[in-house]
Amino acid sequence: MNLPVKLCLAPMAGVTDRAYRELAMEYGATMCTTEMISIKGLYYNDKKTATLLENGQGEHPLAIQLFGHEPEIFRETVKKALMFGGDFIDINCGCPAKKIISNSDGSALMKTPKLIGKIVKSVVQSCNVPVGVKMRLGWDEDSINAMQCAIEAEQNGASYITVHGRTTRQNYTGQCNYDEIAKVVKSVGIPVVANGDIKTPHDAKRVIEETGCAGIMVGRATLGNLHLIKEISQFLENGIEIPKQDDIEKLLLAKRHIGLIVKYKGEQNGIKEARKHALWYVKGMPKNVKYKDMLVKCKTYNEMCEIFDELKQNM
């Protein structure tokens, strides 16, 4: 099966919601993944968990990313997750956050590769969509085992693997190790997506060449800069280097993006969530200090747009 993994938007909890994914797909991402969703929350019908699953037509192909550590809970609940509409299931074996790993979830799973295999098997057996696993390199420098975890996942029916080239201990610091990702690519027959620190179209191309991966995944470099997806897409597809957005175009995109957040989450919640995006969009713009203060206090969409307009006039 040909999976659309060439240019994936990374799942980022609290960031890559419906609005974000919709724009990423419009700009040329070949696939998106939801923010990580607690399988247990879903099992117990938690309402907030369910809202994370909501998605629309413009976001597909879409993987639903689940975190948890109990194969039985996955087995019983995965169909419920797919009822919201999703094309793949992705299992989170990479989150290094304390509250996640202290509960044996996320990258803690890499300590027991067999358990990853069991979870994959229970998910594969209880749904009929391709199942992926997103992992790191291992717990720390002395226990790199992404290859072993990837093989375990493949043997139990996984259809693709994503590897962030850092260990759990590294969190988001230090260098990404693409050589280790290349070893994973060589050790399995299913597509591997390389992830970590891809910030430019040239980075994307280099990582594909260095690792032999089937696709790449981009996360933080898209914050306030979703247009990067289009730049990478054009470069990989056609070898064309399209210009970056100028500040005026960025502000227009910010308005559109925040408009979508408000559309999906309502104005009260939406604007609260939009504030961080607004700050990412205006980052590096001339004379932005005064406006940053105003943006974090903003309460309505119109207010936010007026601040963007004022910023534009004062550039």
Ligand SMILES: Cc1cc2nc3c(=O)[nH]c(=O)nc-3n(C[C@H](O)[C@H](O)[C@H](O)COP(=O)(O)O)c2cc1C
């Ligand atoms: C704010 C934030 C939230 C994240 N949430 C998730 C998540 O829900 N699931 C997941 O698998 N990875 C998550 N990640 C990790 C990213 O998907 C990605 O692996 C990591 O940021 C490295 O890629 P990058 O250098 O392109 O950002 C998150 C990262 C950030 C910065």
